[in-house]
Amino acid sequence: xTRNVWDKRAVHIAGVAETALGEVxxxxxxxMFAAAAREALGEAGLTLRDVDGVxxxxxxxxxxxxxxxxxxxxxPRYADSTDLGGAAFEAFVHHAMLAVAExxxxxxxxxxxxxxxxxxxxxxxxxxxxxxxLAAQFQSPYGLPAPIGHYAMMAARHMHAYGxxxxxxxxxxxxARAWARLNPxxxxxxxxxxxxxxxxxxxxxxxxxxxxxxxxxxxxxIVVTTAERARDAAKPSxxxxxxxxxxxxxxxxxxxxxxxxAGAVSGGEAFAMAGITAAxxxxxxxxxxxxITVLLALEDLGFCGKGEGGPFVSGGRLAPGGALPxxxxxGGLSYNHPGxxxxxxxxxxxxxxxGEAGERxxxxxxxxxxxxxxxFNSTAATVVLAR
Amino acid sequence: MSHGDxxxxxxxxxxxxxxxxxxxxxxxxxxxxxxxxxxLACDHDTLKWEAAAGTGVVYSRxxxxxxxxxxxxxxxxxxxVALDEGPRLTTLIVDGDGDPGAGCEIGDPVExxxxxxxxxxxLPVFKRSA
Numbered sequence: 001x002t003r004n005v006w007d008k009r010a011v012h013i014a015g016v017a018e019t020a021l022g023e024v025x026x027x028x029x030x031x032m033f034a035a036a037a038r039e040a041l042g043e044a045g046l047t048l049r050d051v052d053g054v055x056x057x058x059x060x061x062x063x064x065x066x067x068x069x070x071x072x073x074x075x076p077r078y079a080d081s082t083d084l085g086g087a088a089f090e091a092f093v094h095h096a097m098l099a100v101a102e103x104x105x106x107x108x109x110x111x112x113x114x115x116x117x118x119x120x121x122x123x124x125x126x127x128x129x130x131x132x133x134l135a136a137q138f139q140s141p142y143g144l145p146a147p148i149g150h151y152a153m154m155a156a157r158h159m160h161a162y163g164x165x166x167x168x169x170x171x172x173x174x175x176a177r178a179w180a181r182l183n184p185x186x187x188x189x190x191x192x193x194x195x196x197x198x199x200x201x202x203x204x205x206x207x208x209x210x211x212x213x214x215x216x217x218x219x220x221x222i223v224v225t226t227a228e229r230a231r232d233a234a235k236p237s238x239x240x241x242x243x244x245x246x247x248x249x250x251x252x253x254x255x256x257x258x259x260x261x262a263g264a265v266s267g268g269e270a271f272a273m274a275g276i277t278a279a280x281x282x283x284x285x286x287x288x289x290x291x292i293t294v295l296l297a298l299e300d301l302g303f304c305g306k307g308e309g310g311p312f313v314s315g316g317r318l319a320p321g322g323a324l325p326x327x328x329x330x331g332g333l334s335y336n337h338p339g340x341x342x343x344x345x346x347x348x349x350x351x352x353x354x355g356e357a358g359e360r361x362x363x364x365x366x367x368x369x370x371x372x373x374x375x376f377n378s379t380a381a382t383v384v385l386a387r
Numbered sequence: 388m389s390h391g392d393x394x395x396x397x398x399x400x401x402x403x404x405x406x407x408x409x410x411x412x413x414x415x416x417x418x419x420x421x422x423x424x425x426x427l428a429c430d431h432d433t434l435k436w437e438a439a440a441g442t443g444v445v446y447s448r449x450x451x452x453x454x455x456x457x458x459x460x461x462x463x464x465x466x467x468v469a470l471d472e473g474p475r476l477t478t479l480i481v482d483g484d485g486d487p488g489a490g491c492e493i494g495d496p497v498e499x500x501x502x503x504x505x506x507x508x509x510l511p512v513f514k515r516s517a
Contacts, residue, residue: 124455137391137399138421141510142479143459145451152449153467160447160493205450251421253467253475258447 005275008101012237013093013385014230015043015223016347019113021336022187024217029059030070032113036221037071044223045232046107053078053105053224055092058112058340071109078105084245085374086287087266088112089222089342090381093370094243094270096224106229110346113219114338121339122215124148139251145204148212148290150252150376152204155292157258159206162307164295166206168314170197172291173210173333175319180330182320182360187216188334211291213331218338220347238353238368242276242384244269249378259307262380263300263371270369270382271302278302282365283352284324285345287373287380288331294318297371301382325362328352342372346383353387390508394422397436402508407441407499409472410434420474441499442516443470445491448480463487468497468513479512491515 017039019032027035033056041047054064054076063081068074078099084091089110096108116122126146129135144150158164174194180186197210230237246265249255271277278301286297295309303324304312318326329335329348336344349368351357368385390399398421401408409418410426413435417428425432448466451459464480464487482489485500496516501509 124453132392134395134421137395139477141456141504141507142465142477142512143451143455143463144449144465144477145453145455149449149451149455149465153447153465156449156493157447202450202452204452207449251477253420253477258467 006241006273010227011097011100011240012225012227012230013222013240013346013350014225014233014237015040015046016350017043017221018185018344018347019219021185021218022216023118024115025118029113029115030067032219033059033067033111033221034071036111036113036219037109040221040223041109043233043235044225044230044237045234046223046225046229048072050107050229051109052076053096053099053108055080055096055108055110056112057081057083057088058114076105078108084247084379084381086289086340086342087245087372087374087379087381088340089346090243090370090372090383091245093222093224093240093346093383094245094381097240097243100224100226106225108224109221110224110343111219111221112338112340112343114340115217116339117215117217135251144252147376148207149204151290151292152207153252154258154296154377155206158292158295161259162310164310166198167194168310169206169211169291169295170194171313171316172288172294172318173197175313175316175322176288176327176331176333178319179328179360180334183330183335186330186335187214188330207290207292213289213333213337216336216338218336218344220343222343222346236354236387238350238385238387240383241386242270242274243382244273245381247379250375252376259296261296261300261373261377263297263373263382266380266382267301267371270384274384276367276384280367281369283328283349283362283368284326285328285349285368285370286326287341287345287371288327288333289337289341289373291333293373293377294326296377297373301371320360328357328360328362340374342370345370345372349385353385394424398422399508401436401438402501402511405501405509407439407511408436409439409474411437418472418474420476440471443468443497443513445493445495445497446475447493448491450490459487464490466491466513481512481514483514485512489514
């Protein structure tokens with residue numbers, strides 16, 4: 001049972017929506033987000049004219065500003081463009097929770113859309129760095145692929161320290177694929193087993209193609225508000241009962257321990273606020289940018305001890321029918337990864353709590369956790385939701 | 388011509404002389420890398436530059452199988468090395484001739500070499516110690 005220590009006004013997620021997903025050629029990022037925002041607000045029984053808090057990043061300069069203008073929101077009371085990469089959206093829920101509870105805004109619109117696949121943004125060198133920056137001086141000259149090389153270094157260290165195996169990492173990808181096969185919107189739905197995963201192309205040891213997330217177009221919208229403002233909602237709202245955020249490092253060599261992530265702090269903060277432990281979680285949406293990202297998060301959030309992630313994910317524990325349903329949309333590995341996955345983790349968590357996830361529904365899910373990760377496993381933000 | 392920025396320039400001046408320079412706190416004696424204008428360990432603001440031994444141990448490593456830079460042909464190994472003085476740095480593992488392509492294992496002892504660059508000071512890279 002949970003003992004929620006949040007003593008302020010109850011804050012809810014009252015609407016969620018995905019943008020168009022996959023390869024999106026007939027829309028812009030702004031039009032994609034507008035459609036998702038209107039759909040999510042519609043679920044909440046609200047419209048764009050009700051929005052007084054805007055939480056957006058990675059859609060052009062000045063974060064929320066261009067998006068709000070496009071949506072016709074010209075006088076929000078609260079604006080937030082926190083830059084925590086893929087974890088920004090869980091951090092946005094954290095911030096919106098506090099802002100709504102304090103009355104600094106009442107209807108917070110959170111989200112993002114990207115066409116990174118169609119527009120071919122990605123390359124192995126990562127984003128260009130300022131020639132005078134510390135990264136350009138001390139990291140870029142060594143040819144570490146970004147972001148995968150950073151995660152590969154963490155996986156290699158974890159294997160060395162704890163005996164984690166490539167087969168155990170593959171189990172994460174196999175579980176995600178098994179969930180994706182139950183989701184009609186998932187990008188990759190062909191069957192995948194451990195043997196097939198281990199036969200995929202090596203990219204940066206020990207990580208293979210099958211350890212890496214997709215590169216797709218997509219995004220999502222989330223509406224955070226009060227129970228009162230959600231009274232006309234078309235669907236049940238879910239409560240936000242805990243949230244936390246943190247970050248550890250930017251340059252790989254500055255990460256204090258390559259096997260301990262910012263999730264140790266963000267998860268601890270969120271679970272303490274919610275009054276839960278990992279044992280209370282019915283469904284988990286971990287940020288599966290890479291298989292190792294999930295394994296480290298499971299340890300740092302307390303689902304297992306440090307170093308126990310490999311054995312923990314074995315035997316299909318995260319897969320359909322397993323003891324800890326995780327990545328239930330198919331995740332970034334097999335459903336969709338639009339560059340910043342955090343918004344879609346929240347969408348899936350809410351749908352699971354509402355019981356509207358179709359074939360992939362986790363029976364009687366009451367507590368869901370969305371755990372965002374960003375940068376080079378640099379940032380984390382954790383949200384605990386309850387119905 | 389100086390390289391780097393106002394805080395890191397002494398490191399790159401050392402690199403031109405084949406010296407791996409670290410900052411060391413005048414008060415607590417802690418070494419640090421990359422350079423800052425204060426001590427990360429005790430917050431003191433007087434730091435001196437000292438030559439490191441140039442030896443360390445591989446903390447983690449990855450063999451890269453994709454092309455990232457024009458001047459590096461895969462596969463090659465990038466490592467995080469823990470210097471004997473304490474700080475870690477990201478680096479390239481090279482063979483005894485200084486060429487990329489050599490591998491290493493976590494825990495291997497390594498020592499610094501300098502890789503010449505056309506437009507910048509030599510880059511500190513590491514080879515496995517004999």
